[in-house]
Amino acid sequence: MATTDDFHELAPLSDLEAAGRTQVSIDGTPLAAFYHEGEVRVVDNRCPHMGFPLSEGTVDEGILTCHWHHARFELSCGDTFDPWADDVRTYPTEIRDGVVYVNPNPARDRPPAEHWTDRLETGLEENLRLVAAKSSIGLLDAGVDYREPMAVTLEFGTRYRDSGWGRGLTILGCLANVMADLDPEDRKRALYTGVRHVADDCASEPPHFDQPSFSTSEVDxxxxxxxxxxxxxxRDADGAERCLRTAVASGYSEAEIADLLVAAATDHPYLSTGHVLDFANTALESLDHVGWATADDTLAALVEPLVTATRSDEQSAWRQPIDLVALLEDVYGGDVTETSGLADLVAEGAEPRDETAWTPPEDFQATLLGDDPEAIVDALAGAIRSGATTEALAGEVAHAAATRVAQFGTANEFSDWDTVHHTFTYANAVHGFARRTDAIECYRGVFDAALNVYLDRFLNTPPAPIPDPGEHESDRDPDAVLETLLETFDREGAVNEAGRLVAEFLDCGGDPAALKRTLGRGLLREDAGFHTLQNVEAAFRQFELAESSVSTGEDTQIEHERRRRVPLIATARYMAAHFPTRREADQTFTIAQRLNRGETIHEG
Structure with a gap:
């Protein structure tokens, strides 16, 4: 085809006038050309919504309508009347000697990062999944760091949801935490998943109107x-928000802000089945990604879940047949909001109080997983007295909670998967706070999580076996084991098989990083729910912490290997229990990916 400068010959003008339209492909770009009201207009032939050929659409009074979903476009500039459809790209034309020429590769008016950031905001505002997917892909393809669109989404989610921090923002934070563990393509899926859940959470919600900080920064x-x-x-939300914003505005350290949050979130045990403390931990982790500049708005979103939380000390499970709250009050030195008793235990403890001060007794995990709540409370109190840090104890309880998931009996009701899940993610959040602040209130979170591990004991009756290291060693290539694991997620109910395959992969010397990438792939191709997304993130975190712990001696190394695999076995079983799904979200993602790549989806 003849070319002049950047322009390529498209068609004789007389032919286009007679036909009214034509379609061509130039330099791999499918184009639809229209002669309308005495003007030549050329647009990308793929509808930006779902890729249907626009050459089969209708043009009337300057409006191009796609017949597939009736998206409408202003023909001269390509802007859409329907935000869910996105704008269609237009191309400059020239008429020379009765021939129409088109430039199929014009310079873009705006940098891709700027364009996709605007589209991201539209996707959030209008709750448009396809736009969210296209913008997530477009931003990362343009080399934008995931933290930038995450920051945009975080700001939107805290401003436009009066009910405060919820599932969407938690999902966003969880996926940011696992971003480095994913394949590059799955990082785009992860960003898209976080964006669409935040948008869905904010849909039809009123915005939040901020309470200002106090005018002074001199409050102790x-x-x-x-x-x-x-x-x-x-339950005074306005007063609590002013106090929290004042703490941030006064320049108190991140550790001090964490201290303030964990205190309020543990003044009653296990608020809202653990979600309140988990939300607070994820909010702080989100700020680790995007920076502390938006801490006031981000953390203010935690106030509403805090003041509206259900309190476990008001529920019968914590009062009958054994009064668990009374056990805690004996340790705390008063009601559940006290810490004087804990301070006495700390004062009795070994000095210096660090990670070397205390080693768990051999029967410590057995006690935590046992059926005697008094023994559990006594074991924890004794550990504090012996110098155990909040981080060390939180790690032990998180491991016990992961064990409950790994040993969940499939004869239980399906909904009880969430019972053991809530305890695990709560324990993981306590562990997160304990690594961030040495606030004595973290011990309360440890006790709360441990007693909830106790309450979950019947869900391990009988316990599903956790394969010992070497039990499933085989000659299979580790990559083949991972392929089988993904296939397992295609079948309903393959819970025990999924756990066994994780053990086999590790026994075959497989790289844990490859296992996490595979689990991430399996997670993000599904319409995974809030709890499944949480569960995988918590499992990855607990695996990393176990992986980094020091082990010496053959017996200790075997126990270390046994311990580190539990979270990954647990989450693989949890995933298998909830998969497969219809995978609607990934279908949208795939369409968006093909549209962004310029592929033809529908043949015209």
Whole structure:
């Protein structure tokens, strides 16, 4: 085809006038050309919504309508009347000696990153999945760091949801935490998943109107912390928000802000089945990704879940047949909001209080997984007295909670998967806070999680076996084991098989990083729900912490290997219990990916 400069010959003008339209492909770009109201207009022949050929559409009064979903476009500039459809690209034309020429590769008016950021905001505002997918793909393809669109999404989710931090923002934070563990293509899926869940969470919600910080920055931290806890206790959202914003504005450290949050979130045990503390931990982790500049708005979103939380000390399971709350009050030195008893235990403990001060007794895990709550409380109190840090104890309880998931009996009701899941993610959040602050209130989170591990004991009756290291060693190539694991997620109910395959992969010397990439792939191709996304993130975190712990001696190394595999076996079983799904979200993602690549989806 003849070319002049950047312009390529398209068609004789007389032919286009007679036909009214034509379609061509130039330099691999499918084009639809229209002669309308005395003007030549050329657009990308693929509807930006689903790729249907626009050459088969209708042009009337300057509007091009796609017949597939009736998306409408202003023909001269390509802008859409329907935000869910996105704008269609237009191309410059020239008429020379009765021939129409077109430039199929014009310079873009705006940098791709700027364009896709605007589209991301539209996807969030209008709750448009396809736009969210296209913008997530477009931004990462343009080399934008995932933290930038995450920050945009985080700001949107905290501003436009009056009910505060919820599932969508938690999903966004969880997926940011596992981003480095994923294949590059799955990182785009992860961003898209976080964006679409935040958009869905905010749809039809009123915006949040901020309460300002106090006009002074001279309030003592302990007093501000006391005010904040008092406001949360009486469910005063406005007062609590002002206290929290003042703490941030006054320049208190991240560890001190975490101290304030964990205190209020553990003044009653296991608030809202653990979600409140988990939300707070994920909010702080989200700020680790995007920076502390938006801490005031991000953390203010936690106030509403805090003041509206259900309190487990008001529920019968924590009162009958054994009064678990009374056990805690004996340790805490008063009601469940006290810490004086814990302070006495700490004062008795070994010095210095660090990771070397305490080693768990051989029967410690057995006690945590046992059926005697008094023994559990005594074991934890004794550990504190012996110098155990909040981080060390939180790690032990998180491992016990992961074991509950790994040993969940499939004869139980399906909904009880979430019972053991909630305990696991709560324990993981306690562990997160304990690594962030040495606040004594973290011990309360440890006790709360441990007693919930106790309450979940019947869900391990009988316990599913956890394969020992070497039990499933085989000659199979580790990659083949991973392929089989993904195939297992295609079948309903292959719970025990999924756990066994994780053990076999590790026994065959497989690289844990490859296993996490495969689990991430299996997760993100599904319409995974909130809890499944949480579960995988918590399992990856607990695996990493176990992986990095020091082990010496053959017996200790075997126990270390046994311990580190539990979270990954647990999450593989949880995933298998909830898969397969219809995979609607991934279908949308695939369409968006093909549209962004310029592929023809529908043949015209």
């Amino acid at each position: 931290f302990d007093r501000l912390k006391s005010w904040f806890r008092d406001c949360v206790e009486v």
